[in-house]
Amino acid sequence: MARYGMLINTKKCVGCFACRVACQMANGLQSDESFIHFKEEETGVYPNVHAEVVPVQCMHCENAPCQQVCPTHATYTTDSGVVLVDENKCIGCKYCMAACPYGVRIAIKETGVIEKCRFCWDGSEVGNPPRCVNTCISGARVFGDLDDPNSDISQEIAATNARPLASHLTDAKIYYVR
Amino acid sequence: MSSNTTRRGFLKGAAATAAVATAGICALAPWRHSEAEAAGNVVQTPSLCNGCSSKCGLVATTVDGKLKTVEGMGDHPYSKGTLCGRGHGTAQWAYSDGRLTQPMKRTADGGFEPISWDAAFEEIGQTVKGILAESGPEALAIIQDPRPSGKYYSKRFINALGSANIYTHAAACNLSKESGIQQATGAQNFSVDFGNTKMVVFIGRSYGDGIRPSSVKSLAQAADNGARIVLVDPRLNNTNVMATDWVPIKPGFDIALLLAIANVLVTEDLYDHDFVEESCVGFPEFAQQVAQYTPEWAEKLCDVPADRITELAHALAEAAPACAIESSWRAAFGCAYQNSFETARVVCAVNALLGSWGQKGGALITSSPKTGEVDEVKFPKLPKVQAKRLGDTEYPLALSGTGTNLAVLNGCNDGTVQGVFFYNSNAVQGYAQPAKWREALAKAKLVVTIDVQMSETALASHYVLPECTVLERMELPEFIGGKKHYVAMRFPAIERIYPDTKSCDEIFAGLAQACGVGQYFDFTVEELADAQLATVGTSVAELREKGIVELPTAKFEYGTPAFKTPTEKFQFTSQAVADAGLNPVIGYVPRLVEPAEGEFYLVGGKQSIHSHTMTLNLEALNAISREHDMQRLWMAASDAAALGVADGDTVEVSSSEHAGQVSVKVTERVKPGVLFLPTHYGGSSQYQSRANGYGLNMMDFIPLHLEPGVGSTMSQEVAVKVRKVEA
Amino acid sequence: MVWGSMIAWYLFLAGASAGAFLTSAFVEAKYPDSTVMRIAGRLIAPVFLGIGLLMLMLDAEAGLHNPLRFFYLIMNPGSVMTLGVYCICVFFPVALAAAVLEVLKRPVPKWLTWTGIVSAFCVAAYTGFLLGVVKACPLWNNAILPILFVVSALSAGLAVTSLVGLILDRKRFEQMWLVKKGHVILSAVEMVVLFTMLVIVSSGSIEGAASVQSLLTGEYAPMFWGGLVLLGLVAPFAIEGYPVFITRKVETSTTSMVVSVIGESGVLVGGFLLRLLVIMAALPVMYL
Structure with a gap:
């Protein structure tokens, strides 16, 4: 069984928002609803400054805190490690939003369901690749099976020493090069 | 659910066919069971993006006639299978509530x-x-x-x-830049051979802010290859993630920096003698004139330390010919200053001294295809x-x-x-x-x-x-030049939503x-499209099937290009420039407007999600601007401290022409004394509710004046005052 | 923040409901004559909880559109919210039954009261644990918060029941020294617990410190000092504590009654503000 994850290389991300808008269209989100959030980081003092854009979305954590607190089991994890929301079970209590350390769960205005990135899950499989990866103009995103040492993502993680953003918070499946 | 299999020609190949087949399902947000069940006919249509003038190839997927997704066309040389944010945003234009629906x-x-x-x-x-x-x-x-x-x-x-x-x-x-390049090289533009370059210098231009996907990919590749990527810009722009150097510079003085680089190359005899002697005219005059433009002279003008200028010149000489000053677009010398046209010529001159014209890793001049003659009876x-x-x-x-x-x-x-x-x-x-x-x-x-x-x-x-x-x-049809030639065209992907539009x-x-x-x-x-396409051996039917067609062309080869100037050489001097009443020898021209004590330089620039002023009202893109307060004026932290301005405070900006209020982004990413204002905002049409009154329009502040010779708008020849507006 | 005033109302009303039930049980045991307070407590408990649950459901929009989904709430025993639902599933019917029996002037069996007492404590504590297990927010994720919420819940339940006693049966109420003493002590304990929690949260992490700072000196300072500390804790402590511990005499004046009403109401305002501020001021741990 695959265990899906993603790599985001912020050294290649120019912050064009392609992933956000492509994701919105594919997932039927409103303009002000987004599964992908962008953190602008600026470090240093003029003229020795570094700026980066860090796209953040559901990290598909192992033992996801949002899943642990979800009272209705609307949030669940597939055998392939994808954290999903069963919109027919979600009551919109927002407990998952409070529990998510990354603040990436959002309320869908139309339904009140608390949604998030699902790696473009189509009902039986993940997107191949998900829309954000498919449209990334600089190849900053890599998607694949973390358990397969020969997958692009495993190779890339090894080559770049990519790590999750905050391993002290959760065991995330999105790896970052920063 | 049916997917039109005959229209898969424009997809990325075998692997991508599977990808898009999945994407077709994915596009239906299938966990919404009702929607998935209702979903009927899935159709994919090739077209060209209208988000900017790149016109990237795209594939639109509709479900029962309604647009669901767009994605980059795999074979299109600009999109290379991807689309940027504004590409996805502008694709939704048909459904925008800000449209004109009748005359x-x-x-x-x-x-x-x-x-x-x-x-x-x-x-x-x-x-x-x-x-x-x-x-x-x-x-x-x-x-x-x-x-x-x-x-x-x-x-x-x-x-x-x-x-x-x-x-x-x-x-x-980009008039000044294209005209300047034309006077020097005969072509209006050139590209950098990023795949092989060792060093590239960007003058004000940011691939990460004015986006064409293929350019960003090329630059990312150059960065991966270890190329030195230098950004000369008063602002640390969004390309910085791929760059090795940021050279903050006083706006409008790029020309001084470039001339000083030329000075080092000439005076230290680091230039390409073969190229200069065989393929150029006017070098002796240029060499004589450039002698005065020392790095020390430039430092006083552009505020880049002379040592740093010399180091850049040496590094370029070391990398030559696999290096180039990038051609730019609007940015710092497309139409910005009194010296923009001349700056473009100096860019070309430096590339000439480096001998990088036509060389592997250097500055390439490529050709473009065009339609042949069509039937004069039908199309008189x-x-x-x-x-x-x-x-x-x-x-x-x-x-x-x-x-x-x-x-x-x-x-x-x-x-x-x-x-x-x-x-x-x-x-x-x-x-x-x-x-x-x-x-x-x-x-x-x-x-x-x-x-x-x-x-x-x-x-x-x-x-x-x-x-x-x-x-x-x-x-x-849109004809696309470069190392390879292509033709692509727009097909309607959706029915017209308002019958009273044409x-x-x-x-x-x-x-x-x-x-x-x-x-x-x-x-x-x-x-007409069919007739034009027939002249290059293809047809509307073939384009509808394939999305894009590669045209037969002479294989691109490295080597000194044919300069299509009147002298058929690279021109350090130009008769046409002399005829226009300007100095024919490539040299120094100052900027026109200098800020007085207490005033600021004002520079503009693109943001990746917007195109000129046309995309500001689009729902998906406006939402991003508002979420990130992207309309803000950038101010250096040290200037902000001196003015008592905190991040998010409102200031009044005023020039000789106009005054307006806007909130401030306090940042370390801009040179003190310089303000940066994104050039998409300040809409004033009450018919565009999201754009109207949001942010400032930089052009309001600019005096009406035209650049000599070319007639560009000199969009950054202005000095402004700033004062904090107390809440 | 994720949640707003609706959830603050819910947390407050659920806590006050539990507190009111416990007060009525206490009054029944210690002051069998004081029927007004007993009845008040028993009626308030299900009514407050009912309103609170309504708030919760109004806030849970997806469930509001599809009410049957609320049955799924019992699905995940690993979630504090589900555990809370279990507690409420016991407490709410018990409180309702006790109220109905009271209205019908029938005796409430001992076992029912005891079941109510246990489940009421659970409900009061659950409102604290609900937030307490959220690791992302230091202001919530500490052992003190549930204690604080329990103390505040008892205090609020006592206050709302006392308010009824004070107005409808003042003569007897003024004689209920245990109730009055307990009330003063609860306010004092709450102050100590709140202080302790803020110290611990503040020293534990930057985000915790920032949360505490926003309460003490930042944007929530007026609400914190004026509403929670002064009106909700110090004023009731002084108003109740003065006659109980200093003058030790039974008050009969109208002035004292008005002051007492202010004190009891202050507890309620403070109880609500405590939840609201805890919800609003929570800052998540930075992950970048």
Whole structure:
């Protein structure tokens, strides 16, 4: 069984928002609803400054805190490690939003369901690749099976020493090069 | 659910076919069971993005006729399978609530009322005929922002009326840069061979902010290969993630930095003797003149330490010929300063000294394909227009393909222009100071704007004709140059949502008919497209199937290119420049406006999600701007501290022309003494609710003045004062 | 923040409901004559909880559109919210039954009261644990918060029941020294617990410190000092504590009654503000 994850290389991300808008269209989100959030980081003092854009979305954590607190089991994890929301079970209590350390769960205005990135899950499989990866103009995103040492993502993680953003918070499946 | 398998030619190949088949399902948000069950016919259609002038190839997926997703066309040289944020955003234009849905006519009280197409055409035709009878065809002009159909139909229309007055937006975009490069090399643009380059220097341009996907990919590849990537910019732009060096510079003094680099290369004998001796004219004059432009001289002007300039020159010489100063676009010398044209020439001169023209890893001049002659019976040739284009005398260095659109503004003011058409152009908001444009257009007898939305230019018009949006229309083929040649075209992916909108070709045919020159437009866009495509060995049917077709072309080879200048050499000196009354030898020209004590330089620039002023009202893109407060004015932290301004505070910015308030982004990413204002904001059309009154429009602050020789708008020749507005 | 005033109302009303039930049980045991307070407590408990649950459901929009989904709430025993639902599933019917029996002037069996007492404590504690297990927010994720919420819940339940006693049966109420003493002590304990929690949260992490700072000196300072500390804790402590511990005499004046009403109401305002502020001021741990 695959265990899906993603790599985001912020050294290649120019912050064009392609992933956000492509994701919105594919997932039927409103303009002000987004599964992908962008953190602008600026470090240093003029003229020795570094700026980066860090796209953040559901990290598909192992033992996801949002899943642990979800009272209705609307949030669940597939055998392939994808954290999903069963919109027919979600009551919109927002407990998952409070529990998510990354603040990436959002309320869908139309339904009140608390949604998030699902790696473009189509009902039986993940997107191949998900829309954000498919449209990334600089190849900053890599998607694949973390358990397969020969997958692009495993190779890339090894080559770049990519790590999750905050391993002290959760065991995330999105790896970052920063 | 059915996917049209015959239309998979434009997909990325075998692997991608599977990917898109999945994507087709994914696009239905299938966990929404009701939606998935209701989903019916999935159709994919090739087209070209309209988010910017790159016109990337895209594939639109519709479900039961409604647009679901777009993705980059795999074989298109610009998109290479991906689309940027504004590509996805502008694809949704058809469904925007800010669209024009029917023709409008200005009323006596300055408002607008609907008018039928027939009546609009009739009234416009009568007025045009009146102007023709009274003042002749020279009193008519058209300005367009080039799109495949637009550049053909608008030119044909105005030429059919007997006028040569056709202009593009270039005077407010890349005119100076293209003209400067042309005087030096004969080409209007060049590209950097990123795959093989060792060092590239960007002057103000940011691939990460003014995006073409292929450029970003190329740069990422260069970065991966370990190339040194230098950003010369008063602002640390979004390309910085891929760059190795940031050289903050005083705005408008890039020319000094570049001349000093040239000085080092010449005085230290680090230049390419073979190239200079065999392929150039005017080097001795240039060498003599450049001797005065020492790094120490430049430091005083551009505020980059002389040591750093010398180091850059040495590093370039070391990397030569696999290095280049990048060609840029609008950025710092497309139309910004009095010295923009000259800056472009200096860029070319440095590349010449480095011997990088045509070399692996250097600056490449490539060719472009074009359509051959089509059937003259079906598509009759126009009589030759006798008149000279307005503005070409005063600004002889303006390109033949663009002219300077500000000649129209001046022409309205002095009465020589009485009828103006705008196609896909928001001149009022972006080409020069809006107040000056409004004042000028108010004097014209006829102003007609063709657009998809009620732009500021539309508001200054007598008639506004609604075009259907990009995915609702077919357009003429777009020919794409480069190392390889291609042709692609737009096909309608969705039905027209508003039946009272028309496509470019239909609108111009209607106008031509009403103006008495309908005989030149007696064909459909598809007929002309097929005829044009036949001349290059393909057809509308093949493009519909494949999305893009590669054209046979001579294989690109490295080596000194054929310079298509009058001397057939690289020109350190130019007779045309001398004829325009300027220094023929590439040299120094100062910027025009210098801030006084306590004043700031003001620079503008693009943000990746917007294109000019046209995308600001789009729901998906406006939402991003607002979420991230992207309308803010960037101010250096040290300047902010001195003014007592905190992040998010409101300040009043004022120039000799205008004052306005905006909130501030306090940052370490901008050179002290310089303010950065993104150039998309400050909409003033009440018909565009999300854009109206949001942020500032930089052009409001800019005095009306034209760059000598080329007639560019000098969009950054301004000094501003800033004061904190107490809450 | 994720949640707003609706959830603050819910947390407050659920806590006050539990507190009211416990007060009524206490009054029944210690002051069998004081029927007004007993009845008040028993009626308030299900009514407050009912309103609170309504708030919760109004806030849970997806469930509001599809009410049957609320049955799924019992699905995940690993979630504190589900555990809370279990507690409420016991407490609410018990409180309702006790109220109905009271209205019907029938005796409430001992076992029912005891079941109510246990489940009421659970409900009061659950409102604290609900937030307490959220690791992302230091202001919530500490052992003190549930204690604080329990103390505040008892205090609020006592206050709302006392308010009824004070107005409808003042003579007897003024004689209930245990109730009055307990009330003062609860206010004092709450002050100590709140202080302790803020110290611990503040020293534990930067985000915790920032949360505490926003309460003490930042944007929530007026609400914190004026509403929670002064009106909700110090004023009731002084108003009740003065006659109980200093003058030790039974008050009969109208002035004292008005002051007492202010004190009891202050507890309620403070109880609500405590939840609101805890919800609003919570800052998540930075992950970048």
